[in-house]
Amino acid sequence: MHQGAPAGGHDPYARDPYAPGPPDGHHDHAPRRRRRRRWPKVLGALLAALVLLIVGGYFYLDSRLKHEDVLADYPGRPADTPGTNWLIVGSDSREGLSRSDEKNLSTGHAAGRRTDSMMLLHYGSGGTSLVSLPRDSYLPIPGHGSNKLNAAFAFGGPKLLVQTVEQATGVHIDHYAEIGFGGFVGVVDAIGGVNICVKDAIKDPKAGLDLQPGCQNLDGKRALGYVRTRKFARADLERVEHQRQFFGALMKKATSPGVMLNPFASVPLAMNATSNFRVDNGDHLYDLVRMMWAMRGVTGGKGTTTTVPIGGTGSSPAAGSYITWNRTLAGQLFGALKQDQPIPAGAITK
Numbered sequence: 504m505h506q507g508a509p510a511g512g513h514d515p516y517a518r519d520p521y522a523p524g525p526p527d528g529h530h531d532h533a534p535r536r537r538r539r540r541r542w543p544k545v546l547g548a549l550l551a552a553l554v555l556l557i558v559g560g561y562f563y564l565d566s567r568l569k570h571e572d573v574l575a576d577y578p579g580r581p582a583d584t585p586g587t588n589w590l591i592v593g594s595d596s597r598e599g600l601s602r603s604d605e606k607n608l609s610t611g612h613a614a615g616r617r618t619d620s621m622m623l624l625h626y627g628s629g630g631t632s633l634v635s636l637p638r639d640s641y642l643p644i645p646g647h648g649s650n651k652l653n654a655a656f657a658f659g660g661p662k663l664l665v666q667t668v669e670q671a672t673g674v675h676i677d678h679y680a681e682i683g684f685g686g687f688v689g690v691v692d693a694i695g696g697v698n699i700c701v702k703d704a705i706k707d708p709k710a711g712l713d714l715q716p717g718c719q720n721l722d723g724k725r726a727l728g729y730v731r732t733r734k735f736a737r738a739d740l741e742r743v744e745h746q747r748q749f750f751g752a753l754m755k756k757a758t759s760p761g762v763m764l765n766p767f768a769s770v771p772l773a774m775n776a777t778s779n780f781r782v783d784n785g786d787h788l789y790d791l792v793r794m795m796w797a798m799r800g801v802t803g804g805k806g807t808t809t810t811v812p813i814g815g816t817g818s819s820p821a822a823g824s825y826i827t828w829n830r831t832l833a834g835q836l837f838g839a840l841k842q843d844q845p846i847p848a849g850a851i852t853k
Contacts, residue, residue, distance in 0.1 A: 588840070635747055
């Protein structure tokens with residue numbers, strides 16, 4: 504018996520080896536709390552930041568659009584027609600171009616804005632159609648007698664141009680988009696140019712253009728010359744075909760995964776497009792995106808592309824040489840658009 508042990512040989516403070524407890528060599532401690540997983544919070548924070556970035560980016564880009572009161576009501580304006588109608592205008596505005604830019608792009612120097620191209624885009628349940636409106640079309644211009652269509656823009660800007668187009672076609676215009684020379688070049692260069700198949704050699708010093716036949720990538724400078732040149736036997740009529748061809752190729756590439764998923768292309772494209780497009784006060788970025796997708800589809804074969812049927816030519820002291828529309832076929836074309844129906848085959852020209 505050990506000294507100091509209680510009678511009977513049992514130490515009441517000795518540990519029962521069979522009692523539950525920590526193994527030998529360990530100390531008694533309160534059980535540790537499991538560390539909570541933090542990745543759900545981190546993921547949530549990242550998603551929230553991404554949403555804020557997207558929403559903020561959208562409103563920032565939308566604020567860069569140039570707005571103008573274009574689609575104003577007036578006595579006798581056609582009532583709203585089914586489907587959606589855009590008037591898309593390429594102007595010869597040199598806004599933002601320096602004198603060296605004007606020389607490099609062969610645009611010359613001119614103040615103000617005039618129209619170089621006009622297209623009517625329609626989409627709805629009856630399909631999608633893109634109709635070129637030749638600038639030399641001889642039409643009544645409210646308050647100014649009859650003259651070439653582009654004179655309406657010179658007389659009263661986009662508001663009078665829209666009114667002239669609505670009165671001549673009976674189609675209610677829902678949206679308006681306009682881009683000038685500088686913006687056009689910036690958009691094309693932002694996506695690395697656009698591939699165009701040129702049928703015949705084109706040489707036009709006034710447009711700074713010297714192209715050989717074949718498919719080739721056009722940068723902003725050469726693309727601008729391609730849609731501006733009138734060095735053809737049919738002058739403006741062939742030019743509008745090139746304009747539709749080019750804008751289709753532009754929209755196809757601009758909305759391709761190679762551009763949309765590449766920040767080095769998509770960000771410059773968004774910045775150039777939003778700062779150079781002029782739209783109606785009621786138009787926003789999402790409207791432009793919808794327009795781009797419709798353009799991409801129709802020029803990619805999912806719709807109809809055509810020029811207003813031409814009836815003849817003429818001239819006048821005020822207007823010079825002009826072209827006239829075939830009233831019967833043009834009536835069929837615009838009548839179909841007003842009803843949101845496919846354009847009759849007989850009214851489609853290339």
